[in-house]
Structures are given as structure tokens and as C-alpha cells.
Amino acid sequence: MTGPKPLSNILEITPYKGGQKLDHGWKLSSNENPLGCSPAARAALAQTAEHLEMYPDGGAVKLRDAIGKKYGIDPDRIVCGAGSDEIFQLLGRAYLSPGDEIIQSQHGFLVYRLVAQQSGAKCVSAPENELRADVDAMLERVTDKTKIVFLANPNNPTGSYIPYDEVKRLHNGLRDDILLVLDGAYAEYVQKNDYAAGMELAGEAPNVLVTRTFSKIHGLAGLRIGWAYGPESVIDAIHRVRGPFNTTSVAQAAAIGALSDDMFVTGSVEHNNSELDRMKPALEDMGFKVYPSVGNFLLIEFEDRDGKRAPDADQFLRQRGIVIRDMNAYGLPNCLRLSIGTTKANDEVLEAFDAFSKAG
Structure with a gap:
């Protein structure tokens, strides 16, 4: 027996998948406000x-x-x-x-x-x-x-x-x-x-x-x-x-x-912009291509060689308790999107990227 069939155009849809998270560590995959809410x-x-x-x-x-x-x-x-x-x-x-x-x-x-x-x-x-x-x-x-x-x-x-x-x-x-x-x-x-x-x-x-x-x-x-x-x-x-x-x-x-709460909004913008100004050049100094951003995230492009591509970096980061967003669904398979986190989270992210740049 077969049940009801949905419309054909519905079956062609690939459901949206939000940013994943780990049981522990830092979730930096969904562009969430690291300061919480007001x-x-x-x-x-x-x-x-x-x-x-x-x-x-x-x-x-x-x-x-x-x-x-x-x-x-x-x-x-x-x-x-x-x-x-x-x-x-x-x-x-x-x-x-x-x-x-x-x-x-x-x-x-x-x-x-x-x-x-x-x-x-x-x-x-x-x-x-x-x-x-x-x-x-x-x-x-x-x-x-x-x-x-x-x-x-x-x-x-x-x-x-x-x-x-x-x-x-x-x-x-x-x-x-x-x-x-x-x-x-x-x-x-x-x-x-x-x-x-x-x-x-x-x-x-x-x-x-x-x-x-x-x-x-x-x-x-x-x-x-x-x-x-x-x-x-x-x-x-x-x-x-x-x-x-x-x-x-x-x-x-x-x-x-x-x-x-204007103070919360102002604080969120100030934290984001100061961390963007810190994170982007630091990652570039490690050899990664980082696109300019006016949002609360950075798009990072990786080298196209074995062991250094985006999936390699994603796996490396996850092993260190850091999850960011893969960009396959957007047609950017060799990029990852990094949400700006707390200062502590961002410190650990920079340490992890530095280790990845030196690995292998």
C-alpha cells in the first residue's frame, strides 16, 4: 500500500539545516549573539x-x-x-x-x-x-x-x-x-x-x-x-x-x-566590531583568506590541497570542541563561516586555526 503523495515540487526540496552544535565546546555556526539577550x-x-x-x-x-x-x-x-x-x-x-x-x-x-x-x-x-x-x-x-x-x-x-x-x-x-x-x-x-x-x-x-x-x-x-x-x-x-x-x-x-534596551544593542555592536577587527587580520596572518564582513561572522576560504581544505579544517576544529558552518549548500565548498563569539571563544578559535595552519 502507498500513502498520500506530496506535490512533486515538494519532493525536490532539500530541507534547510541550521548550524550544528556539539555536546560541549563552542557553537559558532548560527550567527547567534554571544552576549545573550537583553x-x-x-x-x-x-x-x-x-x-x-x-x-x-x-x-x-x-x-x-x-x-x-x-x-x-x-x-x-x-x-x-x-x-x-x-x-x-x-x-x-x-x-x-x-x-x-x-x-x-x-x-x-x-x-x-x-x-x-x-x-x-x-x-x-x-x-x-x-x-x-x-x-x-x-x-x-x-x-x-x-x-x-x-x-x-x-x-x-x-x-x-x-x-x-x-x-x-x-x-x-x-x-x-x-x-x-x-x-x-x-x-x-x-x-x-x-x-x-x-x-x-x-x-x-x-x-x-x-x-x-x-x-x-x-x-x-x-x-x-x-x-x-x-x-x-x-x-x-x-x-x-x-x-x-x-x-x-x-x-x-x-x-x-x-x-x-539601547545599551545592550550598543554593547553587542561594539563587541562584534572589536572582535571582527581582531579576528580577521589574525586569521589572515596565519595564511587564510578572509572576506570582508559587516555582519557578525566571517567567511573563510581554505587552500585547495590535501589536508588543508575546508572539510579538513572543520574536522580539526570539531575535535577541539569548535563547530562552525560548512558552506556546501551555498556553493562554497572550500569555505567555512565563523560566527563571532565571546572573547574567550574567539581566543580558542584563533589557537585552533593556528594549530591547523601548522599541522601536516
Whole structure:
């Protein structure tokens, strides 16, 4: 006997796999905040957890109001989700049909492709320029089937970004019926004068949506909470396809608490940037190729010779209790992505990389 068969396009999907961890040692594979989360977020969560018998606010009204006040945007044009991942899934449900196309940069976030596959749509990847999104290459791949263009800015896993002028040039080259999604999961880490997450564009254009998450800088990855801001019509469409209680009460409360703690965010950025400035040159001095990053991680490329490739390094590090992210799924088989950890964790990482560089 055979049971029910899923749709054929579903069977073609390779499920997303998060960063692995070990029973002991350092997990530096998921770009998590090494400082944890804000005490204000933790306190708000604990208070709300006393009433788990109650359904959450289905509209996340207080959270949307807090986000609106924080960023100076209209709360009615904000929608919340179980991480920005769910926002992407909802966009697929609202805007993609079999035969449609989405466009992403060559090494864009894996979930974009999954969203397309789940809808029976095609994911078109535009070549990058030295692991940096190429606006011209993305525009060249627009067809009458294109429905969504995803741009992670900064991009995971490359750590690169494109200036706001380039983002606007990308938008100007798109038809009005193509939705441009600006994924700003790592926006808070960027300290560049020519960068902007795109709030202004999303506030003015009828086809731009900005997505953000509380998973990274705010350290609430375990609660799955994110949000999006954009045109009323797009927000309305997302509301129509989302679940009635798609974000939990504890996640909403913790997110509101996190937004109130500027000191925690500032401390997280300062720690990340100082450790990036320390880690990148140290690894380069050992002979590794390390790509520039404005996120909370580094992409490291290895030599293409026996005993020195990325899988060799991955195994060596795991034996020392350090797990980082392999990049096979992103088409970068000889690279590993290293999340910035605590100072102690980073010290041990540098010791391990130094030992690997000298081994054999």
C-alpha cells in the first residue's frame, strides 16, 4: 500500500539545516549573539510566561507600536512573524504561483530558494562580483515571470553589502509589479556611511518590503520573532495568509523589552566590531583568506590541497570542541563561516586555526 503523495515540487526540496552544535565546546555556526539577550527582554518574557493559558495578541499591536516608535514608521504598515523566515514563507504563499520566478544574488540566503520551491516557482541566481551582489546581473535576469527579488543586505553568508545608492538603482530597474524584499537581518551591525536598510524606500515605494529580525543583534533567536515594513497592500496580503496567532505572547513581550534596551544593542555592536577587527587580520596572518564582513561572522576560504581544505579544517576544529558552518549548500565548498563569539571563544578559535595552519 502507498500513502498520500506530496506535490512533486515538494519532493525536490532539500530541507534547510541550521548550524550544528556539539555536546560541549563552542557553537559558532548560527550567527547567534554571544552576549545573550537583553535583561529587559528576559524580564518581560518571565512576566508574560506567568499567563501561558492565554492566547497571544493576534495582531501584535503593542509590539508593532513599539517598533513604529523606535523607527519612526507607521505601525499599521508593520507585520510580525515567527522570525523573518516566516515573512518570506508568507510572501511565497501570497505572491508566487507555479511557473513564476524569484531572483536572488548567487550566494543569497537559502530560505529564498525554499520559498520558491514550495510554491512551484523557479529561483534564479544572479552571479556576484567578488561575493558581492551585482545589481546589473540581477536586473539582466528579470523576465515577465519575475515576481519577487530578494536582496539580503548585508548578505549571509558572504558578509558583504551594497550601498544604498545601489539598492535604489536596483529598485528603479524593476517593474512596479515586482516586489523587492530587502532582508536586513544584520542591519544593526553595519557601521558604513553609505549603507541604509531601506526604511525610507519601503515607506515611499509601492513594491518594496523591508524585513528585520530579533534573532541576531537582540539575541532572541530561540523565540522566533521578526517583522516587516512596507506598502499597505503588501502588508494586507501578508495578514491574509498568516496564521491568526503566528507570534507567541512571550516572544512579543521579549521583543518589546529588547527594543527598550539601547545599551545592550550598543554593547553587542561594539563587541562584534572589536572582535571582527581582531579576528580577521589574525586569521589572515596565519595564511587564510578572509572576506570582508559587516555582519557578525566571517567567511573563510581554505587552500585547495590535501589536508588543508575546508572539510579538513572543520574536522580539526570539531575535535577541539569548535563547530562552525560548512558552506556546501551555498556553493562554497572550500569555505567555512565563523560566527563571532565571546572573547574567550574567539581566543580558542584563533589557537585552533593556528594549530591547523601548522599541522601536516
